[in-house]
Structure formats: C-alpha cells, structure tokens
Amino acid sequence: MISSAILDQRMEHFRARCAELGLAYTHQRMIIYRALASSDSHPTPEGIFEQVRREIPSISLGTVYKNIHTFTEAGLLREVNLLHDSLRLDANLGNHHHFVCVRCKAVTDIPEKDVAPLRLKHPLPDGFVLHRAAAELLGVCASCAASEPDLQTGSS
C-alpha cells in the first residue's frame, strides 16, 4: 500500500495527463487507475480486475486490458516485464547483463565487466535472500535506431 499523499499526487497526474491527451475521464478509468496507483505489489490485469469489480461489479475484463494499454502508452504506467509475451531462453549460464530493445524486444548480452559491479548499499528487507543480480538496460538497438532516427534522443 502507498501513502495517501503519493496516491493523491498520482491521481492528479493521471487527471492532468488525461486532459492533455484528450482521453475521456470516465468513472471506470478513474477506478482502474486508482487501483493501480494505490498498489506497490506490481499487480496483474486479473488482480486489478478483481479489485475494480468490488466498486464496479459490471466492469468487463476487456475494459481493464484496454485501459492498461491506454495508460501504458500515455506513460502513466509501466510494464515490469517487457518480455512477457513469450518465453525467452538463455544457455549462457555465466553472469552477464541484458540490453532489451523496447522496439523489437531483442535481448543483447552485455558482459559483466562492462557495467560497474552491482553492490547493495543498504541491506535487503528483512528475511530476503539474494541469489543473483544483473542489470537490465532498456533502450533501442542499433537496427531499430537506424530505421527510426527520432528514437536516438533517448527521450521516451
């Protein structure tokens, strides 16, 4: 759960961004975004659907999915897992990092030594056990950047 101050700030940003983009400010959208914005557990669409249903029993799962896409495109939401559409496999068992192209979803290995060592400066929450750590670099790969010059600025 998120503090009420942060939630208010997020809801205000949501309202402003809807106006900015000409998105209709519907009851469903407000409730869906509030469910998302008040969670810090990285929920699934199903989870959001279940929660929203308590307030709007007639809401359809399709509406939840459609708005998740709308919000993501509007920059109001991020997908935790860019690669969730299909399993991606790696037979390289050594430590290394990954660069993921936000455009074509290509995954490129980055040698471990090319990134400053990942060091925890504060301990993990109590009871957590760390197995492995790697950097996930997001951006645009060479071939996508070549075909879309305006992506080269790094401004999402």
Place this chain on the structure above:
Amino acid sequence: MISSAILDQRMEHFRARCAELGLAYTHQRMIIYRALASSDSHPTPEGIFEQVRREIPSISLGTVYKNIHTFTEAGLLREVNLLHDSLRLDANLGNHHHFVCVRCKAVTDIPEKDVAPLRLKHPLPDGFVLHRAAAELLGVCASCAASEPDLQTGSS
C-alpha cells in the same frame, strides 16, 4: 552465433549433466540443446522449434516445450524473463530497482539509492541507445524463505 569452442564446452556439460541426472540422451534432446546452446539471441520455444525442425522434421512442439522445462530444472538453461506468465504493472514511475522472488514471483521495489549507481564502464555496442537502466535482483522473498528454510543458503 557462438564460437565453436564454447559450443563444444556447453554440449559436453549437457552430456555430463544428463548422465548425472539419469536423463535419457535422445537425439531430440541433443539437437534441441544444441540449437539453444549455439544461439546468443535468447530464442523463443517457437524459434527453437523452427530450427530443430530442419534437422528433425517430425519433431513436435510439445517435445520442445517439455525439454525446455527439463533443461531449465536441470540448470542447463535460464529463462530471461521470470515474469513472463502474466503482465505485471507498475505505477511507480520513478527510478527504482526490483527484487523478484524466484519462488512466488512477487516483485518488491528496491529504492534507487539502495544499490550502487549502474554505470557503464564500456560503451554499448555501436548504434545502441540507452533509455533506462535498473537492477534486477533475484532471490527468495521473506515469506518464501520463512516457509522453506533450505532456500536461505543462496545456493541455486
């Protein structure tokens, strides 16, 4: 594509691990693992299926999936995307890191300042444009660790 020396080493490891675990060393398994081990593009099950099919036209997609699971459990393969089973959303738009529990797939936010800054010590491959970087920490969350004491060693 991977160098032939590394491929040989991986195939030898594969053979040894199969013997170790009592896994039958079938032609299909060998061809499937070779397809995986000779790729550095983080292929999908479909992609592996297409490639294996050239050598074993009668192979079934189910066999590819089954062996991918077998190999993953054997530690011969890793999933790039632990969270690919369902979309996971994040309304926290600030920079932060993620801890993913390998057991229950819970995603926990780690404040940006709790990890040493992610710095590239060598430039990305030519033409690549970086948008964002974050650490992905893998391990076992507090509640999973509490319920399975033997997971606390960190030895995968």
Place this chain on the structure above:
DNA sequence: TGACAAAGGAGAATGATTCTCCTGTAATAG
C-alpha cells in the same frame, strides 16, 4: 440539449503453453 466520437460490455477468437493419451525407444539386466 443534441450529435458524434470515444469508451464500455459481452462474448468469440487467438496464440502461447500445458496436458492427455498412446506409441516408440534408450537404458540396462540377463
């Protein structure tokens, strides 16, 4: 208030993945 484009609801369709069921074959003992 009225017109219209955008948004929502219901359920079918799709696509990736898993499962079931039967057949074939690698492993191993004789």
Place this chain on the structure above:
DNA sequence: CTATTACAGGAGAATCATTCTCCTTTGTCA
C-alpha cells in the same frame, strides 16, 4: 544381442491470458 520397462516423443485437445469484434452507452463539446 535381445527382452523389459520406465522414460521420452508425437499428435492433438484443452487451458489460460490476451485481443478482437460488434454493438450499446456515455463523455465531450458546441
């Protein structure tokens, strides 16, 4: 080198998340 048998593979059905289609409803704006 066979026979036995448990494990592995093939085919296709089933499942589950996600997307799409089609029609109805509702914000938005004049």
